[in-house]
Amino acid sequence: MTILTIANQKGGVGKTTTAVTLAHGLALSGRRTLLVDLDPQGHVAFSLGIPKAPGFYHLIVDEESIDKVAIPTARANLEIIPGDKRTEKAKRTVVISNFPSEIVSRALRGAGYDIVILDLAPSLDVLHVSALMASDWVLIPTKLDAMAVDGVNEVLRSMGEVVERGHRLGYSILPTFFDRTTRETVVQFQALVEAFQERVWPPIPQDTKAREAPAYGKSLWEYCPETPAVVGFDHGRTSGYVGALSRLVESL
């Protein structure tokens, strides 16, 4: 089982869209996938047309088994552990626990999935570190503006702490909301590639469909599978979420 974390301390960079799209993409490719919502906003369930629920809270605070808190999504191979505002309370439990940094990995131990995706909240807290400690790989979505790119550096700093504790962790950076006509986007993209080289994946084009899909409770694969956010710019399917999915499968 591989655990992938989607993280950026900056909000609104496309973390949940990325988590939902990749999770459903992996499920469609036949991998048993669990998507865990660690964000009190509970938008993972919302994006898939499922009511928000305190699944993560029950997993951490009540120590319920994954079988009990994971719910089906009416999509083959895809289950989620939903979140809601009670996830915030779960954080307090993590803080006062004996091994806060290990609480997520302990909770996920023995889960019978091929891949688990953790969708983090836009913050740097104990839950964040605990999720990183549980992870094999981190995907950092970022908008191409100075503040979001700074968020990438913050995630890397947290990862540094985790690596110092002896945990090996790979990562990639996924530029989102890419608009090639905007000068600032292009400048930030070039700077990002210069700094992180092969860690930077081809960007996800800015796409209104990606904003519409959650309103209908559909993933992008269901709502508009040929939209630029999915197939990328060149229709060669080397970028967009199709490209990200193939790179993810290669990386894991």
Place this chain on the structure above:
Amino acid sequence: MDALKRQPSVDPAVADLLSDLDRRRRLSALPKSARKKARRDAARHKVGMDFPPELHEELRQVADKEKISISSLAAFFAKRGLEEYQAGHVDLYPYKRISRCARFEYILSLEKVDE
């Protein structure tokens, strides 16, 4: 000797995108008229092929006589030749010679090989 320099390793799709962005940036820096020409040039499909000098000269003379470009004349003859080949009217066999290049088995002689 030049100092060794590590090659940058960037995802090929990212490298393609960067070069496309660079092309667009250079294009937008040009004056409007030059931009139009640059776009037209970019849309043209240019290929490099080996032509014997005497054939090139013959083509040039016909092109001059007909007041057309060598490119369009060569494209026209290539198209006509291809149609003949596809219709089965051209047999390449008598023109084939063993190639000394490892990439190809044969080369074509422009003169028919007598058997």
